[in-house]
Amino acid sequence: MATHKVVTTTLASSSFIDxxxxxxxxxxxxxxxxxxxxxxxxxxxxxxVFKLL
Structure with missing residues (x-):
């Protein structure tokens, strides 16, 4: 059985890497x-720099 976790965040606190x-x-x-x-x-x-690591 899979469990799911809902994470709430704002776009300003989200990062996109491509x-x-x-x-x-x-x-x-x-x-x-x-x-x-x-x-x-x-x-x-x-x-x-972004304090993500």
């Missing part, structure tokens, strides 16, 4: 924090 820049731009246009994935090292640095 390797396609226009997808990141679209997420940012809708209030998300967008991170364009270019490399593992770069992503890690962004996550540290």
């Amino acid at each position: 390797d396609v820049q226009h997808n990141v731009d679209a997420a940012e246009a809708h209030g998300w924090t967008g991170i364009w994935f270019e490399s593992h090292q770069q992503l890690r640095q962004h996550l540290v």
Whole structure:
């Protein structure tokens, strides 16, 4: 039996990570924090800056 957990958050506190820049731009246009994935090292640095890691 599967269980589900509902998580409530705001778009301002949500992050969107993608390797396609226009997808990141679209997420940012809708209030998300967008991170364009270019490399593992770069992503890690962004996550540290945003205090997500």
